Amino acid sequence: MGGAEAALAFVRDKGPTRPVAGSTYRDQTQSPTFQLDLADATSKIDTAKLIAARIADTVDEYARAGINTDLTVRARNRLESAQVGRLCREAVDTLLTAHGSSAFNEANPLQRLWRDINVGSRHAGFGMGIEQVYGRALVGEDPRDIWARRGSAHTQRGRAWILTRPRYLLPIRRRRSHNPWTSARSRDQHQRRTMDKTTLEELLIVAVRDGKCPEDVMRAAGHGWSVQTGAVVRADLLRSYRRRLGKTLEGSTLREQTKRLVSFLEEFPDDELTMIGVTGNAGGYEMFLADAREEQILFWMSMFSR
DSSP: OHHHHHHHHHHHHHGGGOOOTTSOOSSGGGOHHHHHHHHHHHHHHHHHHHHHHHHHHHHHHHHHHTOOOOHHHHHHHHHHHHHHHHHHHHHHHHHHHHHOGGGGSTTSHHHHHHHHHHHHTTOGGGOTTHHHHHHHHHTTOOTTOOOOOTTOHHHHTTOOSSOSSOSOOSSSSOOGGGOHHHHSOOTTTTOOEEOOHHHHHHHHHHHHHTTSSOHHHHHHHHTEEEEEEEEEEHHHHHHHHHHHHTTSOTTOHHHHHHHHHHHHHHHOOSSEEEEEEEEETTSOEEEEEEOTTSOOEEEEOGGGOO
């Protein structure tokens, strides 16, 4: 948006000094075509700023409440982020046409702004299919259940633009700092294993009895269709969440949840733990820490509950 605003200011400032070739207009500001282009570009930039402000307000609102946004809100924010980029790109295209072909001279700052905005607004995160992600959320489908076309060139190269069921929808490419599996480097290179439902249910019953997790969490996780486990190193996990603790908002729910996890890890005597991730049929997710032998659930990682 800053680049688009800079381009608008430049074109407006230069308008009174630039003639309109092949016309009787004194300068560009007297041309109705220039005026219409300026109005169109300004309107698109203003619209982009309003959309961006709503995205920021939404993020701030959930951050202050200390809760995660639901999938529909995350999908909407991502679509609207793409719209901001597209509106700014369209506005700058209009401004360069209004200014004239000299805008592409290497000495003209407009060409640099045009290139920057055109490249940035075409980032993979704003790529094709964003409308489908939001559309699926609006009709009650899980927006994460999008597969790349089987057999396509992108899939064969392992570069499909959307991964299947990423844990965090925004962005589709998961941020390492928000991925508990990679936050703790395991000695088995994050090799995950599956756990049968019967074993999970038995562990959850004992966990509820011992006060390790609420009963409603047991009921939700007990209906999970996918259970993955993986060994993690306690020291690595502790280091990661101490760092995250310093970045969370004071007084927020997330900070309190992270503090409880850090306290547990500081007191736990063994070097290794098992991380258990349970994905539910309706898109829910729960995560637990168990002992290395997977015989007992020790901690419910409530910050990842949804």
